Amino acid sequence: MSPNEAKRAVPDKREAILDAALELFVERGFYGTAVPEIADRAGVGAGTIYRYFDSKEALVNSIYRAQKMRFGQVALADFPATAPTREQFRTMWMRMAKFATANPQAFVFMELHHHARYLDAENVALEQRMLELFTNVVVSAQTRGDLKQGPPRLLMSIVMGAFVGVIRSCVEIAQPLEKADWKLAEQILWEAVRA
Amino acid sequence: MSPNEAKRAVPDKREAILDAALELFVERGFYGTAVPEIADRAGVGAGTIYRYFDSKEALVNSIYRAQKMRFGQVALADFPATAPTREQFRTMWMRMAKFATANPQAFVFMELHHHARYLDAENVALEQRMLELFTNVVVSAQTRGDLKQGPPRLLMSIVMGAFVGVIRSCVEIAQPLEKADWKLAEQILWEAVRA
């Protein structure tokens, strides 16, 4: 029996800590969450957290990085760069909706910590890179004359803001949106930004 | 010299505390802000805060209530209940834009604390009442056939979400939106929700 297999006999504590911390950070925020609380919910000792993470800040940065990259994977993998703008928009929207429905907490977490002071440089850069990717897509769609003119930042704020608004209202009432309503929302926002 | 005048000789400490706390709560959140920090920024002693507010929670609730009511005044006073929906929408949007431009921090503060666990019952009720007011306006516009059908909550999430998105992007880059861009945003969102 290899050491690896032996280790797997114990349920993964690192994962348990990450999950518990994600939940609590969403519920109470970073400063509102005590490390021993995280340990309790994860079912480990308080000290164990420091075997896996250097500090509370390192923990929150770990979660942020992992979720952001997962989101990036889902949203941007095989992006249909040559497809019509209408289809690009629908694809992006529905992928985001799928991710956010499957992981509402992860999505809200990213929103909450977007511009937190305790995000490390690597995460700030990651955020920046993703923003630029989206901006490029918007700008080139504008150049093609498919989207309204105006500051790209404004268009993105409107679409992303609306998306976040919808997700948050779902989280508040603890009920995922119907597929039909997702489609309606997509249609509404496409009509909003199309040229 | 009357006692009132004498007091006014000292710049209003209550107001200074409220202003400093609003700023810091926006910058660092409720739990991330230490009471002595608030005192420092307000230019008063830490103990003085407790002459004016029972606790840190009472302070944050005071700010929330004051800003929410100010916002309600601005947004809903003399609401043109009989005007065409198009005009109602424009009026509401521009009033919110005016408030949020003049008080970006107050607006972000309200967004941040919307569903905080430390909001007292009175503030939760206040929030509820305002939500119902907006919902009524939306539903009756839908009944008139001026807005898209669909869950009113969904439409409101989209519009308010987009609005918040725009404001937050302004706050991030510390630069208010041009009047022209506000008009563009208004037009975009009207086209989004109109029937």
Next chain:
DNA sequence: GATGACGGAATGAACATTCATTCCACTAGC
């Protein structure tokens, strides 16, 4: 296969620090 010594993961009580709140000496205005 049984035994016991070993390594390192896990623990949670203890520590230093930070925080909200209290308290009291001091001041300014009468």
Next chain:
DNA sequence: GCTAGTGGAATGAATGTTCATTCCGTCATC
């Protein structure tokens, strides 16, 4: 001199972090 109002040091509770100890799976030895 008296009072109301103030600042900021003092206080005790709570927090993030550490560390001496426990616990457990592994493996060499018989």
